[in-house]
Amino acid sequence: MDDLDQGLSEAQRATLHSLAEIITPATPGFPSAAEADPSGAVLDMALAELVRNRPAIVAYVDAVAHLWGKGVQPDVEGLEAIDPAGFAVVCDLLVGRYLSCRAVWRLLGYPGRVPAPPAQGEVELYLRDDLLAPVVARGPIYTMPPG
Amino acid sequence: MTIARGTYPATEFTASADDVVDVVVIGSGPSGATVTKELTAMGFHVVCLEQGRWIDTHEYTGTRDEYELSTYGRWHSSSNVRAMPEDYPLNLADSDVSPVMYNAVGGGSIHFGAYWHRYMPSDFKLRSLYGVADDWPISWEDLAPHYDAVDKDFAAAAMHGDTAFPVTGGTTLPPHPINDYGRLFAQGMNAKGWHWWPASNAIANTNTKGLVPCVRLGVCEAGCPNGSKASVDITHWPISLKQGATLVTGARARELTVDKDGLVNSAIFLDNNGREHRIKADLFVMAANGIGTSRLLQLSTSSRFPDGLANSSGLVGRRLMLNPTAMAVGVFDQNLASWFGPAGNTAHSFQFGETDASRGHVLGASWGTSAAGGPVAAYSLSTAAGGARAGAGMMDGVRNILGRSVLMSICTSDLPNENNRVTLDPVLTDSHGIPAPRIEYTKDQNSKDLIEFHLDRATEALEAAGAVQVLRYPEMPDQPGHILGTARMGTDPTRSVVDGYGRTHDVPNLFIVDGSVFPSVGTVGPTNTISAFARRTAHHIVDHAMATMESEIA
Ligand SMILES: Cc1cc2nc3c(=O)[nH]c(=O)nc-3n(C[C@H](O)[C@H](O)[C@H](O)COP(=O)(O)OP(=O)(O)OC[C@H]3O[C@@H](n4cnc5c(N)ncnc54)[C@H](O)[C@@H]3O)c2cc1C
Secondary structure, three states: OOOOHHHOOHHHHHHHHHHHHHHOOOEOOEOOHHHHOOOOHHHHHHHHHOHHHHHHHHHHHHHHHHHHHOOOOOOHHHHHHHOHHHHHHHHHHHHHHHOOOHHHHHHHOOOOOOOOOOOOOHHHHHOOOOOOHHHHHHOOOOOOOOO | OOOOOEEEEHHHOOOOOOOEEEEEEEOOOHHHHHHHHHHHHOOOOEEEEOOOOOOOHHHOOOOOOOHHHHOOOOOOOOHHHHOOOOOOOOEEEEEOOOOOOOOOOOHHHHOOOOEOOOOOHHHHOHHHHHOOOOOOOOOHHHHHHHHHHHHHHOOOEOOOOOOOOOOOOOOOEOOOOOHHHHHHHHHHHHHHOOOOEEOOEOEOOOOEOOEOOOOOOOOHHHOOOOOOEOOHHHHOHHHHHHOOOEEEEOOEEEEEEEOOOOOEEEEEEEOOOOOEEEEEEEEEEEOOHHHHHHHHHHHOOOOOOOOOOOOOOOOOOEOOEOOOEEEEEEEOOOOOOOOOOOOOOOEEEOOOOOOOHHHOOOOOEEEEEEOOOOHHHHHHHHHHOOOOOOOOOHHHHHHHHOOOEEEEEEEEOOOOOOOOEEEEEEEEEOOOOOEEEEEEEOOOHHHHHHHHHHHHHHHHHHHHOOOOEEEEEOOOOOOOOOOEOOOOEOOOOOOOOEOOOOEEOOOOOEEEOOHHHOOOOOOOOOHHHHHHHHHHHHHHHHHHHHHHHHHHHO
16 A cells, blocks of 8 residues: 655655665764664655655656666666766755754764854954954055045 | 735735825835835835745744755755745756845845845946946945945944955944854965955844844854844834835736836736736836846836836846855864854955956955855765765765865856846746746856966965865855846946936836846845945935926926
């Protein structure tokens, strides 16, 4: 039976999950896509955000499934060669999904977009040691038109 | 008068045949918002027609996990990708640069980076100084008081004394911190002996103009979820509405009609149900940007204006300038938390802003350092520089760039060329079936030389700052949305569309206040200059135009 969640059939979703393990595989210190997003919630979020790319994603997924069905297992270059534009769209989806997982953010040392109101004196802190002094010393650099 | 004040969708618009308002403004971005604010302050009844809708701050995704993904989709900078019903498609098949815009209450200020710069004095007189482009019929000094005023209206935050600009008496909010990556950039520039300065931004760092202080989320270009960026839906429209303006949303202007004397007498617009409405006014002001304005003028043909309204010079739609923008990213071997905003600029440089003929090309560019974004942005930067798109190598590129980079945008000036133009596409239409614009734009050799020169200098600056690698992008993926020049101002009606106040030579009660009117462009975001010009025009309308027009019409 078709799973119409996010407009993909169960089979297409399974292909997408398998593709994710190739496009965003586990690397030293970093989880696989399935480990980073075990429930698939981030994938759903990505599919929702990239809703306009859905036809291109589905077409690419079907093309890959077709190849896999024939026993052909292309590597990353081979996957790109199938349909470079479709591959790029699926990479945006799957890499975007992987890099939107908080588990991956933590490992990357990325705090996410958290409010960081400047502290008192922070403007001056970054300008310390008279950083602007040489610029001021050189004086105006603009050209004034005649008249 | 049956036309209600306040803001409501076009589907609720009603007017009687006798209703004639003072002014109709087409477009609610910075130029339309500025002109409306000034005119309503003087008691004019202004009705603004805006094809887009109000955007609520809570719709912005910046604080949510999907933020970076959303910039590939519904918050993409390209209206062609977003493809919302209120967007009109652009045929870009013949354009080297993809112009971006936002169609909503607030226009491009919803999406703008809020880099807030004046043009340099020389930008107004390029022909006199360097023999290129055209002089403006007005000078920097003419705009100076209006620059000072719009700085306040847009909550400009800047450090005074920038040696790249003449000093005026204006005041601004204090600047934002330049952050670690801005400091590193500054150190590189100091090592080279080159100009830099803490950047100016239309981003609040105190409670003002309906804004709250910036918390450096670094997401400015997809809308500020904190309500700190000076988008005019926050800074201007609430004031104008209190002053009695009417802002009709979901109102797509399709045509301006003219009477037997050649004056505009009405605007025809369509609501979201496709129903046609007509509004009459004494004065009409175009504020739909360099594409939207020339599109509507070309759509408004009549026996008197067979080539489009106010187009006796044949220049409507021509001389499109887009400020082609490049980018250099310095990668450092230390954590710089380079995701910190504003984005916005933190530090800028005008070292190579002026023409220097010894470089073998004319014009200049400004540089700005900006927040480089999160992991998805790092991925985009990596792949655009040839990094692995997928597989085990993909994360190398992300780790290399994320948080450790200084991103420099290089905004180049642009020469006017009559072959770079906006026309009506014979096939493509918007959601109402109205012909969509077709853009023809070729980056000329001067632009290519400029970009090459600036990428070389930027590389030197970043290396002087200690970059271990410099990635070069001759074309920034998101072009800056500076859409200029397509209804140039001038004194000669055969060689220009509007005069120095934006009044069209052909039609005395039609003004243009957006960037269409620029005869040449600077090296920075144009919104400060557009708004200053719009303010000056509004004051001119108040001071002179009504009286003059009444006597002319009589
Ligand atoms: C991603 C991005 C980043 C940018 N960054 C900067 C920056 O950092 N600094 C800077 O100075 N500038 C920047 N800009 C440019 C800035 O947004 C524009 O200069 C500014 O918005 C121009 O103001 P405007 O009112 O003239 O036109 P717009 O803001 O484009 O407003 C025009 C309005 O007219 C409406 N309209 C068009 N046609 C019709 C019609 N037929 N009927 C009804 N309504 C119509 C549109 O919906 C739109 O709301 C950026 C733009 C973008 C898109």
